[in-house]
Amino acid sequence: MPPAIVVKDLxxxxxxxxxxxxGVSFDIEEGEVFxxxxxxxxxxxxxxxxxxxxxxxTDGKVSILGNERPKRDYEIRNCIGYVPQDVSSDxxxxxxxxxxxxxxxxxxxxxxxxxxxxxxxxxxxxxxAKDRIVKTYSGGMIRKLEVGQAMVHDxxxxxxxxxxxxxxxxxxxxxxxxxxxxxxxTKLTVVLTTHYMEEADHLCDRIAIMSIGKIATVGTPAxxxxxxxxxxxxxxxxxxxxxxxxxxxxxxxxxxxxAEPSKELPKMVQLLTAAGCEVLSAKAxxxxxxxxxxxxxxxxxxxxxxxxxxxxxRRTAGRLA
Amino acid sequence: MIDLKVEIRNILVIVELEVxxxxxxxxxxxxxxxxxxxxxxxxxxxxxSRGIIPTGGDYTxxxxxxxxxxxxxxxxxxxxFGIMLVWDRDSGNLAxxxxxxxxxxxxxxxxxxxxxxxxxAQAVVVLSLIAIFGIFIPDMALKQNxxxxxxxxxxxxxxxxxxxSISILFATIFRTRERVMGFGQLLTLPLFFTSSxxxxxxxxPWYLQWLAKINPLTYGVDLxxxxxxxxDLSGAPVDLAVLLGYLLVLSAACAALFKRxxx
Numbered sequence: 001m002p003p004a005i006v007v008k009d010l011x012x013x014x015x016x017x018x019x020x021x022x023g024v025s026f027d028i029e030e031g032e033v034f035x036x037x038x039x040x041x042x043x044x045x046x047x048x049x050x051x052x053x054x055x056x057x058t059d060g061k062v063s064i065l066g067n068e069r070p071k072r073d074y075e076i077r078n079c080i081g082y083v084p085q086d087v088s089s090d091x092x093x094x095x096x097x098x099x100x101x102x103x104x105x106x107x108x109x110x111x112x113x114x115x116x117x118x119x120x121x122x123x124x125x126x127x128x129a130k131d132r133i134v135k136t137y138s139g140g141m142i143r144k145l146e147v148g149q150a151m152v153h154d155x156x157x158x159x160x161x162x163x164x165x166x167x168x169x170x171x172x173x174x175x176x177x178x179x180x181x182x183x184x185x186t187k188l189t190v191v192l193t194t195h196y197m198e199e200a201d202h203l204c205d206r207i208a209i210m211s212i213g214k215i216a217t218v219g220t221p222a223x224x225x226x227x228x229x230x231x232x233x234x235x236x237x238x239x240x241x242x243x244x245x246x247x248x249x250x251x252x253x254x255x256x257x258x259a260e261p262s263k264e265l266p267k268m269v270q271l272l273t274a275a276g277c278e279v280l281s282a283k284a285x286x287x288x289x290x291x292x293x294x295x296x297x298x299x300x301x302x303x304x305x306x307x308x309x310x311x312x313x314r315r316t317a318g319r320l321a
Numbered sequence: 322m323i324d325l326k327v328e329i330r331n332i333l334v335i336v337e338l339e340v341x342x343x344x345x346x347x348x349x350x351x352x353x354x355x356x357x358x359x360x361x362x363x364x365x366x367x368x369x370s371r372g373i374i375p376t377g378g379d380y381t382x383x384x385x386x387x388x389x390x391x392x393x394x395x396x397x398x399x400x401x402f403g404i405m406l407v408w409d410r411d412s413g414n415l416a417x418x419x420x421x422x423x424x425x426x427x428x429x430x431x432x433x434x435x436x437x438x439x440x441x442a443q444a445v446v447v448l449s450l451i452a453i454f455g456i457f458i459p460d461m462a463l464k465q466n467x468x469x470x471x472x473x474x475x476x477x478x479x480x481x482x483x484x485x486s487i488s489i490l491f492a493t494i495f496r497t498r499e500r501v502m503g504f505g506q507l508l509t510l511p512l513f514f515t516s517s518x519x520x521x522x523x524x525x526p527w528y529l530q531w532l533a534k535i536n537p538l539t540y541g542v543d544l545x546x547x548x549x550x551x552x553d554l555s556g557a558p559v560d561l562a563v564l565l566g567y568l569l570v571l572s573a574a575c576a577a578l579f580k581r582x583x584x
């Protein structure tokens with residue numbers, strides 16, 4: 001089966017100076033959840049806007065389900081759904097009305113639009129709120145409604161730009177569950193951008209780590225973590241510990257490399273106790289996606305945010321709160 | 322490739338969106354009704370009583386100016402419509418429309434006629450005011466039969482769509498609320514004063530007459546005045562052709578520039 005999305009040497013320049021995407025290539029297979037992970041301003045949103053036909057291409061090739069941009073933009077639009085980072089539901093309308101308008105935009109007549117809107121409302125658990133103005137919705141409800149609006153025409157690919165930005169942890173989990181449930185039910189291909197490690201780890205089959213307009217690496221969360229190396233066990237000990245291969249001292253603690261830190265921790269504690277040491281504290285440190293990010297992007301994600309992008313993100317967060 | 326039925330359907334969906342927005346919030350219409358009242362009752366009455374402006378027919382100045390006030394109310398609603406588009410861009414609403422399988426042309430025309438929706442609401446208010454005040458101020462009562470008055474609605478739709486297309490063109494070029502607002506302000510009074518809304522064109526010096534001739538509002542007012550006051554529709558074919566021409570050219574320009582909104 002050919003890939004759902006093929007991107008080759010994509011470049012996108014805004015105006016004359018800003019090169020937002022600088023020669024990016026990747027394939028996305030049908031049915032997978034593909035994540036673009038990077039700090040604000042890394043070019044994730046720009047890539048999504050290029051893939052959804054909203055932005056023109058400066059250089060390179062983009063093909064969606066065999067349709068090349070920009071020649072077949074119209075065909076592409078017919079088979080994709082898109083939830084922008086900004087709040088895209090009309091806040092002056094009810095949830096039900098938003099769905100009706102979306103359905104009609106995709107060619108459904110009045111009766112079909114009504115049927116599909118009611119289905120979506122029930123599936124997303126928004127039925128009781130359907131006649132309320134969207135302004136009165138919580139952030140999580142709005143995001144769910146937006147996903148629903150993007151799905152009225154049964155698209156083959158769903159694009160989600162920062163789906164859980166500005167949401168509280170509970171609402172974030174709910175949105176994740178909605179996306180997972182949707183994917184399982186429809187065999188949908190999902191492309192999402194995020195700067196939350198946990199979100200990428202939890203939702204994505206494969207992740208592209210982005211930094212300043214480039215993709216540093218692509219891989220499954222497990223492979224990315226494994227490529228960083230082993231996790232470790234950190235112990236605070238009173239007494240003289242026995243010789244342990246690979247162990248080193250760090251700030252007064254013993255750090256022992258381990259492939260599966262949580263599983264090996266009890267054994268290690270036993271070993272030390274048997275050797276006559278008193279174990280004061282013990283911690284298993286698993287490799288995280290964050291470690292992989294630091295390895296490939298060179299810095300921590302929070303240290304790379306660009307001011308303009310942060311401002312935009314905060315604004316969206318403010319509107320969803 | 323372009324399926325006319327699909328395009329018309331898309332235009333209607335975008336108009337439906339505006340109707341639904343309006344249904345949830347009437348305050349805009351109520352607030353905007355104040356200005357035409359002032360124009361009719363203060364400006365119109367003063368200028369009428371002094372007989373300063375010759376109306377060129379068997380009707381009072383208040384009757385003469387009523388279609389002009391209606392055209393102005395419509396102009397003021399639509400000339401700032403581009404700001405709504407910038408607002409839609411800054412929220413995700415515009416992106417949502419742009420990823421839908423609709424041509425840019427139908428999106429632009431949909432937005433133009435969305436302005437018409439608000440203009441119709443405005444026109445109904447102004448026409449009702451004229452009818453009500455006409456009972457107490459006979460000078461204001463219009464001389465036409467009711468059918469002609471109903472025909473003013475399609476004219477109002479057209480004037481609003483033309484004015485909105487100007488505003489949307491500004492929005493696609495300047496892309497910020499402040500600038501679209503500024504250019505709207507810059508244009509409203511010249512458009513209003515160089516049209517035949519307040520006085521017959523024949524009163525103007527030649528260079529202003531020349532401006533009046535390229536001003537789309539002149540043609541809109543001419544149609545409205547024919548329908549509401551004089552009953553003379555001899556200029557209607559030209560009026561309609563000019564207004565439609567403006568709409569087609571301006572909206573085509575908007576459609577060509579529309580993708581700039583996202584860049």
